[in-house]
Amino acid sequence: MKRLGVLLLVLGALACGTASAAGHVTLTVYAASSLTDVLPKVGSVERYSFGGSNTLAAQITQGAPADIFASANLTLPEQLYAKGLVRRPYVLTHNALVLIVPRADPARIHSITDLRKPDVKIVIAGPTVPVGAYTLQVLKTMRMTDVLDNVVSREADVRDVLAKVALGEADAGFVYATDARTVPKKVTVLRLPVWARPNVAYGIAVVTASKHRDEATAYLRMLLGKRAQTTFRSYGFLPRRTAG
Amino acid sequence: MRRVAFFALVLAATLTTLGFLVLPVVAIFTHVSPVTLARQLSNPVVDDALVVSAKTTALAQALVLLLGTPTAYLLATRRFRGRSLLVTAVELPLVLPPAVAGIGLLVAFGRMGLLHTSIPFTQTAVTLAVAFVSGPLYVRAAIAAFEAVDPTFVDAARTLGAGPARTFFRVAVPLAGGGLAAGEALAFARGLGEFGATIMFAGSLQHVTQTLPLAIYAAFDVDFDVTLAIGGVLVLLSAAVLIALKLATSWTLSLQTSGFRFAPSTSN
Numbered sequence: 412m413k414r415l416g417v418l419l420l421v422l423g424a425l426a427c428g429t430a431s432a433a434g435h436v437t438l439t440v441y442a443a444s445s446l447t448d449v450l451p452k453v454g455s456v457e458r459y460s461f462g463g464s465n466t467l468a469a470q471i472t473q474g475a476p477a478d479i480f481a482s483a484n485l486t487l488p489e490q491l492y493a494k495g496l497v498r499r500p501y502v503l504t505h506n507a508l509v510l511i512v513p514r515a516d517p518a519r520i521h522s523i524t525d526l527r528k529p530d531v532k533i534v535i536a537g538p539t540v541p542v543g544a545y546t547l548q549v550l551k552t553m554r555m556t557d558v559l560d561n562v563v564s565r566e567a568d569v570r571d572v573l574a575k576v577a578l579g580e581a582d583a584g585f586v587y588a589t590d591a592r593t594v595p596k597k598v599t600v601l602r603l604p605v606w607a608r609p610n611v612a613y614g615i616a617v618v619t620a621s622k623h624r625d626e627a628t629a630y631l632r633m634l635l636g637k638r639a640q641t642t643f644r645s646y647g648f649l650p651r652r653t654a655g
Numbered sequence: 656m657r658r659v660a661f662f663a664l665v666l667a668a669t670l671t672t673l674g675f676l677v678l679p680v681v682a683i684f685t686h687v688s689p690v691t692l693a694r695q696l697s698n699p700v701v702d703d704a705l706v707v708s709a710k711t712t713a714l715a716q717a718l719v720l721l722l723g724t725p726t727a728y729l730l731a732t733r734r735f736r737g738r739s740l741l742v743t744a745v746e747l748p749l750v751l752p753p754a755v756a757g758i759g760l761l762v763a764f765g766r767m768g769l770l771h772t773s774i775p776f777t778q779t780a781v782t783l784a785v786a787f788v789s790g791p792l793y794v795r796a797a798i799a800a801f802e803a804v805d806p807t808f809v810d811a812a813r814t815l816g817a818g819p820a821r822t823f824f825r826v827a828v829p830l831a832g833g834g835l836a837a838g839e840a841l842a843f844a845r846g847l848g849e850f851g852a853t854i855m856f857a858g859s860l861q862h863v864t865q866t867l868p869l870a871i872y873a874a875f876d877v878d879f880d881v882t883l884a885i886g887g888v889l890v891l892l893s894a895a896v897l898i899a900l901k902l903a904t905s906w907t908l909s910l911q912t913s914g915f916r917f918a919p920s921t922s923n
Contacts, residue, residue: 469876517766532776534858539877563776564858567872575858579767580775 436626439476441467443483443541443613444568445506445587449646450481453639454630463568465539471496471618478621479630481613483541483569483587488614497616498624503634505649506611507588508545510601511576518582523603526558526583533561534572534581542569545609546585552607573598587611589647612652680890687883695884703862704870704885711778711866712846715785719793719842724835727797728823732809742798749791756788757855764856780857781864789846796838800831836903844896848889 437456444461464482471477480497482488488500512520518531536543550556566572569586576584577597591600617627695701730742762768765775774780804827812822850868857864867885874881
């Protein structure tokens with residue numbers, strides 16, 4: 412009985428601790444994994460859940476406690492907006508899709524057409540992951556969907572694709588230019604022809620169910636502001652083209 | 656009065672525990688009707704995942720049984736220096752986070768790894784990942800099962816002229832049978848649910864490396880019905896394994912009861 416009392420005391424103390432910590436608001440940001448490096452440099456007190464934007468959107472639909480949703484496309488925030496799950500989305504930043512190969516380039520890939528060579532191991536993201544959808548779009552535009560036969564894995568987010576190419580286990584993969592920059596010694600970047608490049612736009616919105624809507628809105632505004640946007644560019648993101 | 660309060664607390668804790676453990680399983684079946692479940696079984700994604708899981712699980716468990724049984728027998732019956740170190744090494748994958756297992760397999764068998772193989776992203780990779788995480792469960796149980804075999808039976812067999820191989824197959828394995836089956840049931844269930852090591856080592860590609868757990872993950876944001884249906888299938892399979900495990904355990908007990916005069920039961 413005494414022990415139980417101690418346990419209750421401890422639990423009570425823990426509960427109080429949590430309550431007092433909530434004095435200043437810590438926003439929970441659900442963000443595309445390609446934002447993993449830049450977002451913590453822009454903000455300071457946020458908690459992050461990085462992952463495939465599609466997974467994050469599904470989690471928000473299931474009631475995940477997010478205050479902000481930052482997606483690697485505009486479609487997902489717009490879909491959530493249509494369902495009333497997030498407030499009006501804004502364009503956060505832009506990115507470019509690139510083809511990467513390991514530094515050692517075991518399959519000798521010098522251009523995107525080399526992906527057609529037999530036994531090339533290509534890793535791409537799943538079709539519902541934004542980067543996977545952009546990849547399919549590029550291959551369709553270039554009439555190269557036959558290279559999908561060389562795909563050996565469909566990963567859950569862009570960083571999984573990056574990791575498998577950087578490790579040298581895959582021969583090639585499609586990621587964002589900003590992801591490739593994080594492992595410059597491990598991968599070589601092959602640019603895509605200008606006419607085939609997809610428009611990679613990031614959408615950001617405040618989650619409707621957020622308990623800290625005002626703070627979340629302020630955070631969103633801060634991200635769209637000059638200083639944050641400069642940081643985004645220093646990480647290789649492209650300037651916002653569409654005004655809010 | 657105190658006694659009543661204590662009992663009430665214990666009862667409340669028990670009910671909470673039961674509710675907590677049962678609720679998610681019940682929730683899966685309240686969300687997916689048997690009709691939806693049956694319809695999703697003909698969904699190509701679910702179908703392919705079932706086939707991949709069945710193939711890789713069968714192969715992995717064959718490997719586990721074929722290699723794990725002699726290993727366990729040796730470790731259980733011989734005493735030598737460094738034995739406990741070996742046993743610990745065999746058990747390590749049990750406590751290793753699956754993601755660590757995945758990265759370990761990748762740097763061991765990967766193209767850039769120690770052995771320079773082209774196994775990653777193939778069904779062989781799935782099989783190896785499953786064997787790696789589930790095998791130790793079996794070996795551990797098998798060591799205990801072989802250790803529990805009364806050595807007088809083994810000695811008797813040897814004095815009566817049976818060779819070591821015959822003793823192993825006709826005496827040790829049948830006597831340890833229940834324990835071996837129980838260990839294998841656990842390994843089977845663990846292997847069926849393997850996720851972390853597989854997704855890192857083998858990737859995820861429908862029809863090739865996408866097992867049932869990987870398919871659940873991939874379908875999560877696409878079609879919640881598919882996720883639930885695969886979940887339902889896995890619950891049923893796991894329940895079947897658990898029942899098999901119970902049967903295997905009761906088999907051990909009955910075996911031990913029959914030999915009770917010689918080998919006092921240590922389990923239960």
